[in-house]
Amino acid sequence: MAQVPVLDAKAVLAAVSPAEAIERTRLAFERHAVGEWAMPPKVYLDSPPNGDFRAMPARGEGFALLKWVTSFPHNSERGLPVVTGALLLSDAVTGELRAIMDCASITSLRTGAAAAVSAQVLAADGARSVGMIGCGVNGAWAARCLAAAGYGFGVCADTRPEPAGALAAELGWRVGARSEAAAQDLVVTVTPAEQAVILASDLRAGQHLAVLGADVRGKCEVELAALQRCRLFCDEWQQAAGGGELAGAVADGVVTRDRVTQLGDVIAGRSEGRRSAEEVTLFDSTGLAIQDLGIATAAYEAWREGRVEAVEVGL
Numbered sequence: 001m002a003q004v005p006v007l008d009a010k011a012v013l014a015a016v017s018p019a020e021a022i023e024r025t026r027l028a029f030e031r032h033a034v035g036e037w038a039m040p041p042k043v044y045l046d047s048p049p050n051g052d053f054r055a056m057p058a059r060g061e062g063f064a065l066l067k068w069v070t071s072f073p074h075n076s077e078r079g080l081p082v083v084t085g086a087l088l089l090s091d092a093v094t095g096e097l098r099a100i101m102d103c104a105s106i107t108s109l110r111t112g113a114a115a116a117v118s119a120q121v122l123a124a125d126g127a128r129s130v131g132m133i134g135c136g137v138n139g140a141w142a143a144r145c146l147a148a149a150g151y152g153f154g155v156c157a158d159t160r161p162e163p164a165g166a167l168a169a170e171l172g173w174r175v176g177a178r179s180e181a182a183a184q185d186l187v188v189t190v191t192p193a194e195q196a197v198i199l200a201s202d203l204r205a206g207q208h209l210a211v212l213g214a215d216v217r218g219k220c221e222v223e224l225a226a227l228q229r230c231r232l233f234c235d236e237w238q239q240a241a242g243g244g245e246l247a248g249a250v251a252d253g254v255v256t257r258d259r260v261t262q263l264g265d266v267i268a269g270r271s272e273g274r275r276s277a278e279e280v281t282l283f284d285s286t287g288l289a290i291q292d293l294g295i296a297t298a299a300y301e302a303w304r305e306g307r308v309e310a311v312e313v314g315l
């Protein structure tokens, strides 16, 4: 019976640093944009009124994966994780299962890394300061990845003082009001909010916004008037139009496909990124299975090279 390693959250986070997560995520966007990696649409399974499950497949670099993951936004009120589940990594040549991994850690690394990649690709020259709105699990990883990419000083805002305080203390940043965070060069939102946390009155020339919280229809972090002032980018059009920050504006016909550029196309040199120092750029991240594949293959390599340990199971 073949033995399969089970990488828990600790092993994944020991295996893949924020800096490596950024590199792997950038590569994933590029490979997908040029058609080397495959990613069928993710499947949502609602679990009303609590949240939803997602099944996310991808193939590339000799591997295939399936991530089975939740978004249960009210779980934090119950002291439970919003994002939880497991990831299966298989050999794309033989079909054999190669690893089982915790998916919350992989999700956090690739979500945080996507914010950093979007900043590297789209932020104005000299952009440094970071405003975090939402400092929970994935907000904290976005901040860590931005710090690893050399961004900061930062302002941490959250409706709960504890996570904002803890993140600010960890990174040597400071706690501030939402409006202070929204005034920084880079503004990253990672809340489950259904009401805007970025208003049109917050925007100033040259900012880059990475909006990560809205990953299913109904969530919304940016006021429509603010959205309309931005040059729009997303991770993947179908996902963003169907369930991301852009979904409401797309459904209302305010935003159309020709107004939105996929980040991978900019990385691959197929589309234009920022056009001026004044432009406000907005990256709508919904979270892609190709990003998970980038991180999962890095974690698997670390295990194979003996850099992290994992329990092995026979199935």
Ligand SMILES: NC(=O)c1ccc[n+]([C@@H]2O[C@H](COP(=O)([O-])OP(=O)(O)OC[C@H]3O[C@@H](n4cnc5c(N)ncnc54)[C@H](O)[C@@H]3O)[C@@H](O)[C@H]2O)c1
Binding pocket: 071, 073, 076, 082, 083, 107, 111, 133, 134, 135, 136, 137, 138, 139, 157, 158, 159, 160, 163, 190, 191, 192, 193, 197, 211, 212, 213, 214, 215, 219, 285, 286, 287, 288
């Ligand atoms: N785009 C992606 O790839 C991606 C990946 C993972 C999670 N998400 C989404 O990001 C959101 C956050 O996930 P998480 O795991 O970090 O959850 P979390 O519960 O750990 O953190 C959310 C934080 O947002 C804060 N918050 C809530 N409303 C706020 C508001 N109006 N202003 C400021 N702060 C506010 C909460 O107090 C909490 O600290 C969820 O909606 C989740 O579905 C997106």
